[in-house]
Amino acid sequence: MKNSDLFCHETDFSDFDGDRAVQHLAEALRFETVSFVDAAKIDYTRFDALHDSLEKSFPLVFRNGKYEKIGHSLLITLPGTDGSLKPALFMAHQDVVPVIPGTEKDWLHPPFSGDVAEGFIWGRGAMDIKQMLIGILEAAEYHLQKGRPFRRAVYLAFGEDEETCSTGAKAICALLASRKVELEFVLDEGAGDVIEASDYGAPGIYICPIGIYEKGYADLKLSVKSRGGHSSNPFRGTSLGVLAKAITTVLEHPLLPHLPDCAKRTLRYLAPAIQTEPMASLVQDLDKNTDAILQWFLQHESLYHQVQTTIAPTQITPGAPAGNVMPQAMEAVINFRLAPPDTPESLLQHYRPLIDPEVKLEFVQKIPPSRPSEIDSYGFWHLKRVLEHYFAPLTFVPAQNRGATDARNYESICRCCLRFGPFLEEKDLSAEGIHGTNERISIRAYLQGIRVLLKLMEETCL
Numbered sequence: 001m002k003n004s005d006l007f008c009h010e011t012d013f014s015d016f017d018g019d020r021a022v023q024h025l026a027e028a029l030r031f032e033t034v035s036f037v038d039a040a041k042i043d044y045t046r047f048d049a050l051h052d053s054l055e056k057s058f059p060l061v062f063r064n065g066k067y068e069k070i071g072h073s074l075l076i077t078l079p080g081t082d083g084s085l086k087p088a089l090f091m092a093h094q095d096v097v098p099v100i101p102g103t104e105k106d107w108l109h110p111p112f113s114g115d116v117a118e119g120f121i122w123g124r125g126a127m128d129i130k131q132m133l134i135g136i137l138e139a140a141e142y143h144l145q146k147g148r149p150f151r152r153a154v155y156l157a158f159g160e161d162e163e164t165c166s167t168g169a170k171a172i173c174a175l176l177a178s179r180k181v182e183l184e185f186v187l188d189e190g191a192g193d194v195i196e197a198s199d200y201g202a203p204g205i206y207i208c209p210i211g212i213y214e215k216g217y218a219d220l221k222l223s224v225k226s227r228g229g230h231s232s233n234p235f236r237g238t239s240l241g242v243l244a245k246a247i248t249t250v251l252e253h254p255l256l257p258h259l260p261d262c263a264k265r266t267l268r269y270l271a272p273a274i275q276t277e278p279m280a281s282l283v284q285d286l287d288k289n290t291d292a293i294l295q296w297f298l299q300h301e302s303l304y305h306q307v308q309t310t311i312a313p314t315q316i317t318p319g320a321p322a323g324n325v326m327p328q329a330m331e332a333v334i335n336f337r338l339a340p341p342d343t344p345e346s347l348l349q350h351y352r353p354l355i356d357p358e359v360k361l362e363f364v365q366k367i368p369p370s371r372p373s374e375i376d377s378y379g380f381w382h383l384k385r386v387l388e389h390y391f392a393p394l395t396f397v398p399a400q401n402r403g404a405t406d407a408r409n410y411e412s413i414c415r416c417c418l419r420f421g422p423f424l425e426e427k428d429l430s431a432e433g434i435h436g437t438n439e440r441i442s443i444r445a446y447l448q449g450i451r452v453l454l455k456l457m458e459e460t461c462l
C-alpha cells in the first residue's frame with residue numbers, strides 16, 4: 001500500500017493557494033543553509049537571505065507578529081486574544097545537512113535547485129525539514145488572511161542548527177523561560193513512519209507513531225595502549241585484540257529491556273485485532289506477560305529499539321600502518337541510543353566491571369533520554385484527531401522517537417512536546433532522500449501536510 005492511498009479530505013481548505021505554497025518551498029530550498037559543527041564554516045549570508053525571502057512571502061505573519069532574531073534563529077510571536085490560554089509553539093529548523101562531496105552528480109535535479117518537476121519539489125531540506133518550516137508559515141498566513149483572530153498566542157520557532165548543536169533552540173527556549181512562558185503544546189518534526197502492525201500480530205492494521213519523547217544518546221570511547229613493535233612477538237596480545245574483546249563484551253551484555261508505557265498503550269489498542277500467537281494470548285494480560293512480550297519485541301526489527309538501549313560500534317582507529325606492525329594506542333567508539341530508564345551513568349556502571357581495566361572508558365557525548373510528554377493532554381488528542389481526519393485508515397499512537405530533535409529543549413516549559421512531521425512521504429523516498437541523495441517531496445504529500453497544519457492551528461488556536 002502506498003502512503004498516498006491513505007490521504008483523505010484533500011479538498012479541505014479549497015481556497016488555499018497550493019501553487020504558491022509550492023513556489024515558496026522551492027524558493028526556500030535554493031538557500032544553502034547548511035550547518036556545520038565548526039561554526040566558522042557556516043555561511044550565514046544564506047540564512048539572512050532566507051529570512052528576507054520569508055518576510056516577502058509571508059507579509060501578514062511578519063506584520064502581525066513580533067519578529068525576533070536570536071543569532072540566526074527566528075522567533076515569531078503571534079499574539080492571542082485570550083490571555084488565559086497557554087500559547088502553542090510550532091517549530092522547524094532552517095538548517096540542512098551538507099551534500100556528501102562527490103554525490104552531486106547523482107542528483108537528478110541539483111541539490112539546491114528547488115526544481116519543481118515530475119510531481120516533486122526537489123532539493124536538500126525538502127523533507128528535513130523546510131517543508132515544515134514553510135508549511136507552518138503557510139498555515140499562519142492563511143488564517144491571518146481570513147481575518148480570524150488567534151485566541152491562543154502562537155509562537156513560530158525556527159532554529160538554525162538542529163543538525164549540529166541545537167544552540168538556536170536552546171537560546172529560544174531560554175528566552176521564553178526568562179519571560180515565564182509556559183506552553184500548552186509544542187509541535188516539532190519526528191516520527192511519521194506508517195507501520196503495518198503485523199509484527200505486533202495484527203496484520204492489515206496500520207498505525208503511525210507520534211513521538212512523545214526521545215531516546216538518549218551516548219558515544220562511548222574505549223581506548224587502550226600497548227607497546228607495539230614487531231608482530232612476530234605479540235606476547236600478552238595487542239591493543240587491537242584487547243579492544244576487540246571489549247567491544248564483543250559490550251555487544252554480548254546489553255542492558256535490560258523495558259516495556260515503555262507508550263508501547264503498552266499501543267498493545268492495548270491493538271489487542272482486539274491481534275490474531276498471531278503467542279501475542280494474541282500474551283496481550284490479554286500485559287502486566288503478567290511483560291517478559292514474554294519483551295522477548296517478542298527483541299526478535300523483531302521494527303520493535304526491538306522501542307524496548308532496548310541499542311548498541312552500535314561505529315568507529316575504530318587508527319590501526320597499525322602495516323600488517324606486520326603491532327598497533328599502539330587504539331580507540332573505538334560505540335554509539336548507544338538509551339531507552340528509559342537507562343542513563344549514561346547507569347550504562348557506565350553496567351559495563352565498567354565487565355571490561356578489562358586496561359581499557360579506558362569515557363563519553364565523547366552523552367544525553368539522557370528526554371522526559372515523556374503527557375499523552376492524555378490537549379495537544380496530543382487534538383493532533384491525533386486531526387491526523388486521523390486526514391489519514392483516516394491510520395491510528396496514531398504515542399511512541400518514543402529514535403532520533404533527536406530540537407523539541408527536547410522545550411521540555412522545561414512544556415509538558416506536551418510532540419514530534420510529528422505530518423508529511424507522509426512514501427517510505428523508500430524518505431529513506432533515500434533524508435540526509436541522502438535526491439531529497440524531494442511529492443507535491444501531494446506536501447499539500448496534505450499543510451492541511452494538517454492548517455486544521456491543527458484552526459482547531460487549537462483560533
Ligand SMILES: [Zn+2]
Nearest residue numbers: 128129162189
Ligand atoms: Zn530535521
